[in-house]
Amino acid sequence: MPSELLKGFRLLDLTDEKGALCGKMFADLGAEVIKVEPPAGCSTRRIAPYLEDKADPEHCLYSIAYHAGKKSVTAKLATDEGRALVAELAAKSDFLVESYPLGYLDSIGLGYDVLAKKNPRLIYASITPFGDTGPGKDYNWADIITWAAGGMMYLMGEEHKPPLQMSLPQAGLHAGGEAAVAMMLAHYPRQIDGLGQRIVVNMQACIVWTLMNEQAMPFLHGNHLSRTGIFVGSTDARRKMVYECRDGHISTLIAGGTTVGNSTKALIEWMGESGFGSDWMRTKDWVSWVPGVFMKMTEQDYKEIDDLETTIQRFLLTMTKHEIYAQGLKRRIFLAPVANVADVAADEQLKARDFWTAVPHDTIGRTLTFPGPFAKMSATPIGATTRAPRIGEHTDEIYRSLLGLTPERLNKLRAAGSI
């Protein structure tokens, strides 16, 4: 059961991978989400990798994950009849989100201005790679392009080696989440005055926002980071962020100050119990040691950090990431395993919170395990989602019940290839 939170609201989803998460979020909160796709299925039905490497839409992991909870109708936008159906659906919808090339829907009579005349309540969001006014407004797109344009790619990887993206593309997910927030922001005044509006989401901006504190460096410190690999450092206090352990990597950070200083102390104490580390590490006042912030890094600081990082590395190599994480939790040390999906799936905390959710997939004859809700809500809990629809699975149901089409008319449309 999805949440009751947005029950009674309808969203028309005309996105591809630039925004599929948006409709998924609305479906999680109980809205009716109707995915409109071409008769052969939208491009998101054919994104590798596939479950068991079976290259068909039913096994497409992207679709399985991000179309869950939605309904699917088909409409061929290249035909007048297909367009008319979408316009009629939009007249009966509260939200519409789309990610076609800029201006395409306008050119076929499905732009905001046309649809809003019939349905002034409509909130209509367009997800664009580079906004709607700049020289790149019509640029071709792929996820890695936004990752590069948003500045994150430049910061990932090692110096003099190629900048990197993640092995599971992220930009379209940020854009989908942003569209969901923006539409709900616009929903608030609509509940007062009944008027919708047009929203333009800028994907490049969505990634720039993930750069945390780095954007202002050029102005305030007169410098900017390059790729630093496993190191972190916005100031001159460059620290190692990732260490090797017996079966992978651990992320931790040595630092001083009231919060992290105690963590550093606890790590040094733990090392001492196993015969690692030297006296200076154990006697140093880590809580008041804050080089790079309220004091300059001295030669001595650099030597000490180097010594400590080397010692930590030797120490962590004696254990597995699970052993280290367990001790970190017990001793309140700021550290985390560099977890893979197997580690995450085995994690006790997620199990204790009943996070994982079983979602039956009669389409492929098995039940799949999904990540659970993004939040626990006391009055309107988000329950298990339902499987992604087959391409056009709800075509008849929606067109009949919502638009009042007769079976004969549906057959005609089908024969003409419009649905």
Add this chain to the structure above:
Amino acid sequence: MSRFALEGVHILDFAWVGVGPITTKYFADNGAEVIRVESAARLDVLRIGPPWKDATPGINRSQFFASFNSSKKGITLDLSKPKARDLAKRLVPWADIIVESFTPKAMRNWGLDYENLRELRPDLIMLSTCMQGQTGPNALYPGFGQLMAALSGFYYISGYGPGSCAPPYGAYTDFIAPRFSAFALLAALDYRRRTGKGQYIDMSQYEAAMQNLAPALIDYHATGRVLGPQANASARYAPHGAYRCADEDGNERWIAIAVASDEQWRAMLNALAANSADPRFATSSARIENAAAIDEFVESLTRAHNAHELTVKLQAGGVAAYPVENCVDIHQDDNLEAFGFWHWLEHKEMGPSPYEGLEHRMSRTPGTLRSAAPILGQDNDEVFRGMLSLRADEIEQLKKENVIF
């Protein structure tokens, strides 16, 4: 019609660091009145996080803090003192929404948890967001977004291949969770309008982050396949990656290119004034199979080109491409400029400072950064005198007692 989408919405914001403040920023930039309660007992660590005005640290000099707190008011209370908690509670009836992001026990210990606060405002909506959620054996896990990005799986899928780890910059998951928490809060506001019911939202940043890894997690549970770091490899595009261009002013420059079809492949060669009769590059599937060879070939061509000029040429031919921009470039980017993304706001101590703008634009009730971030205690007088009707001498006394600091 009100000028901003959320005019009239009130938020009492006890949050700190990233996720909480970024969540309430959505509201503040859209007209809601957000009062940040900064506690001396837990001063926001970002206040001393770099970068600082003139590279000189100070609690009112951090753009790290400022970027996440535009359009908000700021007051100071030492919540470890009972008198401070009483003052905070007097603001609760005013608040539609309360947000906090401490480790779970902090608000409970102060008696400022949902069960207590809803007595003061029965239809209260309250969001608690912490690393791993309010319940479970690891609820008290101390951490920050960098560690969460490692723990939730993003570090592992970032690297040049098996055994390599090249994590994303910064607290990556801090920029995932707020899109979910703001969405949930806005929906909860609407639900309250319809039903009169408030509620409590427990958001684990760990669980929110998982949403961005869903395909890989579903795959693992079903088949045991573990997604690992694959550099810039793609099962759909080739070439697909970042390719070295001509250096500029002694600095390395790179361009990202993604080619999906034969037509785009020909357009790419055309833009690079190159030919290829190599059978390994003849079809899409052949190119994907020979991705390593194609990367080498493409880089041999891009090496002589200016990244910006090449982008224009490639895009003119319909090829997805863009320079790999650094933090200087994004401030000079024509597309972000045309969108009106960057804002220079006048901050009380920092003067004109660069803020990221909104990632979307609304046609009828557009949000904007209404003011720079507050300096510490900037709005104490307005709130304690104006809203709580304390007299000047009472405020002085509370300051002496370090209740207000």
